[in-house]
Amino acid sequence: MADRSTIYEVARRSGVSTATVSRVMADGTGFSAATRERVKATAAELSWVPSGSARGLAARRTGIVGLIFPDLGQSGDAEEESPLYVDQVIRGAERAATSAGDAVLIAATSTASGRDLAFSVAGKVDGLVILARSLPDDDIVALSRSVPVVLLATNLARSGPDFVGPDFVGADNRGGSRAMTAHLIAVHGHTDLAFLAGPAGSPDSEERFAGFCAALRDAGLPEPAAPAATGSFTEAGGEQAVRELIATGRRPGAIVCGNDEMALGALTALRAAELRVPADVAVTGFDDIAAARRARPALSTVRQPMRELGECSVRLLLSRIAAADTARKSVVLPTELVTRRSCSCASRAVSGPSGRSPG
Amino acid sequence: MADRSTIYEVARRSGVSTATVSRVMADGTGFSAATRERVKATAAELSWVPSGSARGLAARRTGIVGLIFPDLGQSGDAEEESPLYVDQVIRGAERAATSAGDAVLIAATSTASGRDLAFSVAGKVDGLVILARSLPDDDIVALSRSVPVVLLATNLARSGPDFVGPDFVGADNRGGSRAMTAHLIAVHGHTDLAFLAGPAGSPDSEERFAGFCAALRDAGLPEPAAPAATGSFTEAGGEQAVRELIATGRRPGAIVCGNDEMALGALTALRAAELRVPADVAVTGFDDIAAARRARPALSTVRQPMRELGECSVRLLLSRIAAADTARKSVVLPTELVTRRSCSCASRAVSGPSGRSPG
C-alpha cells in the first residue's frame, strides 16, 4: 500500500528483464523453474501486483466484463424477504466470469444516471451484459457499437433489416406462457381466458401471447387474433387495461398477464370491480418478482432461471469477445411454473422445464 | 464494436488537440461550449468511449473498487428464500460507489482459488473491501500491502504492536450480544446463561462475549471469567462444544452462541441429548444467516445491517484512497435483535438500534 513498485523494480531485483517478469506473472512459458521462483519471491517481497491498467492497455483486454442492471427495489429495505432476481443474475455472472479468469463489474442504472453510467462502465470492460429494463433501446444500440454486448432477458424491439442486434440470452417466454395457460385449462378447467399484453412491439409480450395462443390451440379452444387488452408493463398499465376490459362487458374466467407488474395492477382493478380472485377470475403473471409472492392473493407466475441466465450470458459474452466475427447467437433457457393462490392452487408447485426452443 | 477508435481520431475529426478531448471527456473545464459540443458529437459519431485502461494508467486511478466475499451458499439452488446477506452488501457497495462515480468489481472466493483471485482483483482496482470469511488473515495482510483495504464485519486477530491493520467497518458486536442477553434475562427470565465462544483470538467472539458479560452485570447476575465452552465458528464446532458442555453436567437455561452456525450445531447436540429447545434450553445465534430462519426451531439471533455496512465500507475505502496517510479508522454500525422460536418468542420482532460504540 505504501510504495507501489513496478515491474522494473521487480525485474531489477530478480536480475531478469521485465519481459521475463511479465511472462512469469502471466503464467506463460519460456523460463526456468528457478527463474519463476525468484521472480515470484521478489514480487511477494515487494507486495507487487501487476497493474491492471497497464496490462489492459498493452494487451487490449481488461479481463473484466460489465453487468448492467436496473436499480429496481429502490426501496432497498432490509425487510425484503424474497431473493431479488437481480442478485441471482449477479451471482451467476460472477461465477461464470471467475471460472473463466475474468472479473465482473456491476452497475445499477437508475433512470436518471443510466446512460452516463453505462458508457463509463463500457470503457472499463471487454464487454457488457445488459439486463432487461436497464436502459432504453437507443442507448443499448449505441453501447453495442462501442463494446460487445449480450442482452439478458430482453430483446431490442427493432432489430431491423440491416441492423443485427446484440447476442441474446433469455428464458423461454413462449413455453412458459404456454405451460401456464395449459395449467389454467387442464387443472382449473378454464375455457374463457384473456391475455393482457404489454406494450406493442415488445418481443417478450409477443412471445408470451404466442404461447398463450398455442395452449388454447392445443386444448381445442378458440384462438384470439389479438390480446384482449394492452398496456404498459407496469402496475398502472395492468390496472388500466383490466378496467377497460371490464368496461367492455367481458368477464373472462382467467386473465393471463404479460408480466407480474401488470398482474398486480390487474388485481387492483379486479378488486375495485368487486370481482374476487381467484373465485371469480384467475390471474397469472410472468417473472416471479418479489412482490408476486407477497401479493394477496399470492400471484401464480412463471419464473425465469436467473442464476443460469447470468452464467449463460457471461459465457456467451466471453465467447463473443474471443470471436467477434461470428453470427449473432441467441440462447433460450427453460422456465418454471410457479402456482400460488391467484390461480386457485393452494401453494406453490414447480413444474419441470417448459422445454427448449431455438432462438 | 467494430473499429475502436482512439482519442487521436476524435481529436483530428473535431479539429482540436487530444488534450482538449481529454478535458471534455473528463467534464473538466477550459474549453468553450462550442468545442465541447463538437467533441461530444464526434465521440458519439465514432461510438468512442475513453479506454479505462489508458485512463487508469495515466491517472493512476482506475475508478474501480473491489469487493471480495466468500462463496458461501455454494448450494446456489433457486429455492433460497432468504436474502443472502452478501447480496445486500453488494448492493450497498454498488450504490455507494456509483454515487461517487466509481464502479464495483466483485469476486467470490472459494477456499481453493481465493488467494490468486484476490490478487488478480487487487491489480485492477484502487482499493478492496474484504468481507468476513473471504480470506485467511495472512492473505489479507499481504493484500493490504498492495492496495488500500477495508475489512468488513471482521477484524484481524493479530493487529500487533507495530502493525496497524486496515480500516474496519462492522456491526456492534458487543451491543448486539448485550441486547440479546438482556432479552433472555428480562423477557424470558433466564438466570443461568452460558456463552459459547468462537475460536480463541477472534475479535468478533471476544466482543460478543464482552456484551454477554455486560448484560449479566447489568442484571446483577454472576459474571463468568470465561466462556462456558469454545469451538470453531462452524456447525461442527457448536455441536462439539455443546456436547462437551453437557458432559460436564452443566444444564444452562440459555445458551448464547458466538454465531449462527455454532447455534445450529448446538441445536443438533441438544436434540441428541434429548433436551428441548426452547422448553428446556433457549439458544441464540449471531448474524442472521439464511439457515437461521429455516432452522427448527427458528433461531433467534442478531442481525447486522449488511446493506449499510456495504455502503459504509465503500465510502470509507474511497476516503482512504483519497487520503492514504490518515489514521486507521473503524466504524461500528448498530445491530438488530431478531427474536424467533429458539428463545421462546413466538415470531420475529425487531428492536431499535443496539446503540453505537466507538471503534
Place this chain on the structure above:
DNA sequence: TTGTAGGCGTTATCAT
C-alpha cells in the same frame, strides 16, 4: 481557451 510532449506500467515482437 487550446496545444505540445513526456510519461504511466505492461505486453508483445524480434532478436539473441
Place this chain on the structure above:
DNA sequence: ATGATAACGCCTACAA
C-alpha cells in the same frame, strides 16, 4: 530461456 524496445491510449504539466 531471455533481453531490448516499440507500442498501447490517455492524462497532465507546461507553454502559448
